[in-house]
Amino acid sequence: MRLDQALQQRGLVASRSAASRLIQAGAVSVDGKPATKASVEVFEQSSIELSPSPETEFVSRAGAKLAGVFRARPELNAQGYWVDFGQSTGGFTDCLLRQGAERVLGFDVGHKQLSTKLREDSRVCCVEACNLRTPWPVTRRIDPIEQSDMQTLRIIDRDEQLDMQMQLADLSSFDDQWPKAGAHGVVIDVSFIALSYVMPQAIQCIRPGGCCIALIKPQFELGADPVLRKRWFKDGLVHESTKLQAMLEDLVAPFKNMGLDFDVNRDVLASVLPGTSGNQEYFLLARRNRPIQAPPTTSSNTQRPMKNIPQPRSDP
Structure with missing residues (x-):
């Protein structure tokens, strides 16, 4: 073999x-x-x-990426209740638990991906087969998956479209231990779609003052425009750093209109590990400090150029 x-x-x-x-x-x-x-x-x-390595420390290498953020920003507190958008194998969830999270509620479009170690952890609740683009509430009822543990749930597709309500999402139907005040923080790691598709739903999970840590993957944020992809990509990798910085500025700016507070020059960190294809990835660190507003159709705000993107320390 x-x-x-x-x-x-x-x-x-x-x-x-x-x-x-x-x-x-x-x-x-x-x-x-x-x-x-x-x-x-x-x-x-x-x-x-x-042997010990960033690839083996957590249930997936995503955990090592998030751990790099906590090393770079020791003031970040992972205690409390967290939501994991794009839970997959559970790398971010694994890291949050090691950082002191009391409970993690994860959502993912796939199913049966979460590692056995986390699936059996009473602090973890996994909601599977969930379209993260769907505004809350995402379902009317939940069914347990076959004979697996009751911590794992599958969302039944809605039979009608519901308008997004710009308020705190009540996730107690997924987790009966969920606090009414909302999550202390949310982490996001999604692929093949831009963050803008899931950010409104993610923000709705966070209590005022709560933390949002989102992984930015340039290859999925640049869109499907063949002209732009030809200009910015070479062999599948982003290769024009000046355009990448401009793209990052444009990407994160609209999130302020959704209720997040951050400094574009200070709160965008380079990931300590690249993506699986070799692309440099970035983390946005933000807090929800005001009610969500509908995003404007046009943006008149211009962010200052990011002269230096902070590099997280790779050593503990």
Whole structure:
């Protein structure tokens, strides 16, 4: 059997692609010897070990990205109740729990992706098959998934379109322990859609003064315009840093009209790890400090250029 297949079969990684990343990072050894290729043949009696690395510290490498934010901003407090938008395997959730979160309610469009470790954690509630673009309330009823634990829920699609209500979302129908005041914070990690599609719903989960930590993935924010993608991308990577900074400014500016407070020059941090395709990613750190307003059709506000994007420290 191939090494990458064996890693997945033994439950050491969530996917073969994750196994390949570990092997490339030099974090895998077979029978005491470092493995360099995913195609290496291993046997049932072979011993496979993972060495400590950003790829193995959390249930997914996303946890190492978020941990970099907490190292760079030690004043951030992860205690309390949090919402994880785009929970997937649970890297952000894993990091939040280690940082002291009391409970995490996660939403994801997929299903059965959350790691077994987190699925069995009483502090974690996972809502699956959820279209995060859908304004709250997202459903009228919830059904438990087959014979899995009651912490995991699947949202039943709505049969009618509901207008977005710009107020604090009541998530107690998903989690009976949810506080009426709202979440202390929300983390966002979504792919293949822009943040603007999910940010209004995410903000509605946060209590006034609560924290929003959103991962910005440039390749999904630049849109599908073939001219722009040809100009800004090369081999799938963003390659014009000046345009990238302008894009980041334009991207985060509208979020202020949704009730978030941040300084574009101070509160955009480079991720300590790149995306899986090699793109540099960024975190927006913000707080909800006023009621949500409908976003304007045009923006007259101009943000100052980000001369230096702060780089999180990579050491603990």
